[in-house]
Structures are given as C-alpha cells and as structure tokens.
C-alpha cells in the first residue's frame with residue numbers, strides 16, 4: 001500500500017477556481033469571507049481544508065458545491081463555467097456531480113434511511129424499483145444493510161452520518177464535500193467514519209473535507225490551510241511540524 | 249416528465265407524512281376550509297334549489313301560452329296609463345276563438361278565459377282558507393299542465409252548462425280529505441255546494457309562487473253565477489308553434505285591437521305577456537340572491553384559505569433547513585414550489601372532502617325535515633367543491649411555496 005504522503009498520478013481537473021472572492025455586505029460593514037482563493041482539484045484527490053474558525057472554510061465549501069456564487073473570480077466545474085449556469089443546471093450539478101455530507105447530518109427526520117438515500121435519485125428522475133435497489137446497495141456499502149427501514153431518531157450519530165454519506169454517494173458524484181463530518185461525533189465513531197472515507201477514496205472517489213482536528217486531517221493526501229479568506233499553505237500529505245501549529 | 253411524476257408522488261408522500269405528524273395543527277387548519285366548504289356547498293344547493301323552484305313555478309305558466317291582461321307582467325313607471333284601461337272580459341275568448349277559426353294558417357290554437365278570486369272551501373269539519381278559485385272552460389286543459397291523479401277535468405258539456413263541479417288541487421284535497429277519496433264528495437264554497445270530480449297531481453310549492461296545489465277550478469258559467477263580483481279576468485291563448493311566439497303575439501295583438509275596436513292611431517289598451525317576460529323580471533332577482541349568497545359564504549372559505557396560507561408559511565419557516573438540504577441534494581426551484589403547493593392543496597382537499605361529507609349529511613337532514621324545500625345535492629356540486637378546494641389550496645399555498653422555492657440554499661442551510 002502507498003504511504004500517506006506519496007503523490008498519486010492524479011486524474012483530470014474537476015475543480016478549477018481562480019481568484020475567488022466572497023463579500024458579505026452587512027449594512028455599513030463588508031465581511032470579506034474569501035479574498036482571492038485559487039485552487040485546482042483533480043479527480044481522486046483527498047483534501048483536508050483546515051484553518052481557524054471564521055477563516056472562510058465553509059464559505060469555500062459552499063462555493064465548491066455550487067450552493068453559493070462568488071462575488072468575483074472564475075469557477076469551472078468539470079470544465080464548465082459555473083457563473084453561466086442557471087438554476088436548473090446548478091441543481092443538476094448538485095444532484096449528480098456533488099455529494100454533500102454535513103456536520104449536522106441533515107437527514108429528513110420522518111423518513112427511513114432508505115427514503116433519505118433515495119431522495120437524490122428522485123430528483124434525478126430514476127424510477128422507483130431502480131431507486132430502491134440502488135439505495136439499498138449503497139446503504140449496504142456503508143455498512144447499514146440492516147438499518148434501511150430505521151428512521152434517523154432510531155440510529156446512532158455515527159449511523160446517521162453513514163446514512164448521510166450513502167445519500168451523498170448514491171448518484172455517483174464527481175466529488176464528495178464534507179464540512180466537519182465528524183464534528184458531532186465522538187472520536188471513536190469519527191475514526192470509523194474516516195475509515196469509510198478512506199475506503200471511498202481507495203475506490204476512486206474524490207473527497208474534500210473541512211476539519212479542525214489533526215486526527216481527521218492526517219487521513220487526507222493533501223492539506224490546504226485557509227486564514228482570513230486566503231490560502232496560507234497548500235501541500236501534499238499531512239506534515240505535523242507544518243500543519244499542527246497552524247491548525248491550532 | 250418522468251422526473252416530474254416522481255417528484256409529484258414524492259410531494260404527496262411528504263404532504264401526507266407532514267399532515268400525519270402535525271395532526272392537531274392540520275386538523276385545526278383544515279377546519280377553516282371544512283366550514284368554508286360546508287357553507288359554500290349548502291349555499292350552492294340552496295341557490296340551485298331556488299333556481300329549480302323558480303323554473304318549476306314558471307313552467308306552470310307554459311312556454312307556449314300568451315296571456316292577455318290589463319297590466320303588463322313587468323314593473324311599470326307610468327302606472328297611471330294602465331290604471332284606466334278597460335278590464336279584460338271573459339267574453340273576449342269566444343270572439344277570439346271565432347276570429348282564429350276564420351284566419352287561415354293562424355298561429356293561435358285556442359283562447360281560454362279565466363276568472364279568479366280567493367275563497368275559503370269547506371268539507372265537513374275541515375276548512376282551507378285563501379284558495380285560488382278559478383273559473384274557466386274545458387279548453388283550459390289545453391293551455392295548462394293539468395293532470396288529474398284521480399277523477400278528471402270537467403268536460404265541454406259541464407263547461408257550457410256551468411255545472412256545479414270542481415277540480416281541486418293536491419293540497420286542498422289533502423287538507424279537506426285526509427283519510428278518504430274526494431271524488432264525488434260535495435265541498436262548500438261561498439255557501440254553495442260543488443261536486444269534486446278530479447284531483448290535480450302534486451306540483452310542489454315554492455316561496456309561495458303559483459302552484460296549482462292550492463287551486464280549485466270550476467266551469468266559468470258556475471263561477472260567474474256565484475262569484476263574478478270581485479273577480480279578475482284574463483284570457484290565455486295557446487300558440488301553435490312556440491318557436492314563432494313573436495308572430496303569434498303580433499297576430500293576437502291585431503285580433504285584440506279588433507275586439508276592442510281600436511282605430512290605428514290609438515295605442516294598445518291591453519297587454520300580451522308570455523312566460524319569458526316574467527322570467528326576465530325574476531331572473532335578476534334570482535341571480536342577485538345567488539351572487540350575494542355565494543359571495544358571503546365565499547368569504548368564510550377565504551378565511552379558511554388564509555389559515556392554510558398562514559400554516560404553510562409556518563411550515564416553510566420551520567423547514568428552512570430541510571429546504572436547504574433538498575436544494576443541496578439537487579431539488580430545483582419548481583420542485584420545492586410543487587412540494588409546498590401540494591401540501592397546501594392536500595390540506596384543502598382533505599378539508600373539502602370532510603366539508604362535503606358534512607354538507608351532504610346536512611342536506612339529507614334538511615331534505616328529510618322539510619321535504620318541500622327544494623334542496624339538490626348533485627354530482628356536479630361535488631366536482632365543483634373539489635375543484636374549489638384545489639383552487640383554494642393552490643391560491644393559499646402559492647405565496648409560501650414561492651418564498652420557499654426562492655430561498656438561497658446557503659442561507660437556508662445556515663438557518664437554525
């Protein structure tokens with residue numbers, strides 16, 4: 001097996017952002033959440049985005065996930081300019097190309113695991129038998145084959161996050177975006193989730209995750225540090241001497 | 249298209265789950281629509297009933313009969329011009345009939361004289377007041393929808409001879425002879441005995457408009473002998489072809505002018521009326537009742553709709569984060585719009601359905617309690633109220649659903 005810090009022969013560029021800024025205007029005051037970020041992410045990368053609170057990590061993630069539009073700068077997703085997409089196209093990209101994993105899971109509380117995982121397939125227009133088969137398959141892949149008819153409140157935190165990961169995976173997205181996926185989990189459960197991500201990565205998925213925690217960040221193959229809306233550092237692997245002092 | 253169907257069925261499932269999980273809230277909100285639909289439906293049946301009642305009463309007049317009267321059947325501003333007109337005499341009928349007989353291709357069939365006044369009528373210990381007593385000829389049966397359940401109408405012989413015979417209406421028969429057949433019994437009118445030879449079929453009364461149910465008909469000869477003093481007289485003329493009513497009216501006007509001996513420069517001193525004229529005076533009244541009634545009850549439905557709108561806004565607010573999640577998973581604006589429209593529509597449909605069931609039971613009850621009140625609960629009404637419910641749902645859901653669909657995904661996801 002490759003070592004954590006070895007460089008892989010990367011695939012084509014999935015995400016290409018250049019000089020992205022994001023300003024929030026709050027009355028008189030302008031919050032500059034991102035102040036010119038340039039970043040390229042290729043297929044089958046595993047990236048941890050780190051940085052102090054308020055440095056713009058979530059803002060950047062939302063931008064990458066086509067949930068938010070930059071104030072200025074260029075963003076190309078799979079070679080397509082995101083600024084030129086209309087609402088339907090954006091919805092289609094979010095549906096098929098991006099898998100979101102949230103810190104708070106964001107499952108539909110009254111729906112079973114199966115129905116939660118089916119949701120992106122409904123929006124993709126897949127017929128119900130194939131939907132069910134696919135969702136069941138993916139739930140089994142994340143180790144929840146025996147929990148498909150449970151509702152979120154009948155699952156543990158770790159299991160809920162697995163459902164959320166299955167939901168993110170179900171449409172076979174180009175990238176998985178996870179904003180502090182272990183933030184609401186204890187360290188042991190968090191570690192299990194990270195094993196799952198490692199597994200997904202090994203199977204060829206592209207993963208971008210935001211984290212505060214060193215134990216989480218060490219799993220990634222590339223680390224990007226944000227500070228005050230700017231990239232402070234961007235390097236392969238996790239280098240304790242470099243990354244630990246900054247992350248703190 | 250396929251995706252739309254999946255989204256649609258998904259939305260229905262969500263709506264159902266939503267209603268189930270907020271049962272109390274949904275019920276209370278739907279209550280507004282339930283009451284609104286009950287009100288509108290009942291008003292609808294009432295309006296429908298009134299309309300049918302009007303038409304039924306109108307039918308008594310016949311749509312192929314012209315009425316020669318002193319006063320026109322419409323409101324007049326210059327009543328003084330009519331007050332001094334000569335009265336219509338029953339003898340005119342005979343003259344008219346002679347004229348009709350010698351007119352080739354006449355549009356008129358027969359002229360029938362009628363005189364009437366109100367009298368009490370007695371049999372044994374039973375008495376009915378304010379009975380419409382009508383004196384006419386045996387030809388009356390040609391111009392009017394008389395149809396005897398028992399016995400018969402008087403014949404030409406009795407008519408010419410002015411025999412003391414009567415044909416009585418259903419209600420009169422019912423009141424005077426609760427337990428026996430009225431045929432061949434003698435009733436007392438104005439101290440005079442008349443033999444009952446026929447009972448007319450029941451026609452139903454409505455708002456006290458004309459009905460033969462409280463009528464008594466006798467030969468004109470007998471009528472003139474005993475009651476001529478304060479009676480009112482008209483002549484009614486049966487028309488051959490009701491599609492040529494205007495021609496017939498023209499012909500009758502000419503004949504009447506000859507009867508009255510009017511020189512060409514003088515205006516008519518009589519009026520010729522038909523059912524239609526009466527209808528056109530009554531229709532605006534009928535329509536105003538309908539519009540006012542439906543408008544007022546429509547207000548209660550509107551209040552119900554506001555309730556639904558309000559609760560849908562609350563639902564959108566509560567589920568802001570869910571909306572953000574759905575958008576992150578690929579829901580389009582119209583998907584979200586559809587979802588909330590369906591939620592409000594489902595609530596309204598549920599309310600509408602329950603309301604309809606209640607309305608049906610109420611109609612049934614009213615129909616049982618007051619059989620004479622014309623209440624008509626039709627399939628059309630069911631359809632209309634379901635459509636009204638759907639429209640109410642779409643109307644009340646639109647603003648909140650639109651708000652939801654326009655939510656910025658990031659803002660929605662951040663919402664706590």
Ligand SMILES: Nc1ncnc2c1ncn2[C@@H]1O[C@H](COP(=O)(O)OP(=O)(O)OP(=O)(O)O)[C@@H](O)[C@H]1O
Pocket residue numbers: 024026031032033051052053054055056057058059060
């Ligand atoms: N909707 C908004 N309106 C105004 N300011 C905002 C908004 N969203 C984010 N910001 C500001 O932008 C900056 C970056 O926020 P962001 O959420 O990206 O930080 P973060 O790096 O994810 O922090 P954390 O680690 O605490 O999650 C912050 O200063 C925040 O206050």
Ligand SMILES: [Mg+2]
Pocket residue numbers: 057058059179
């Ligand atoms: Mg954040």
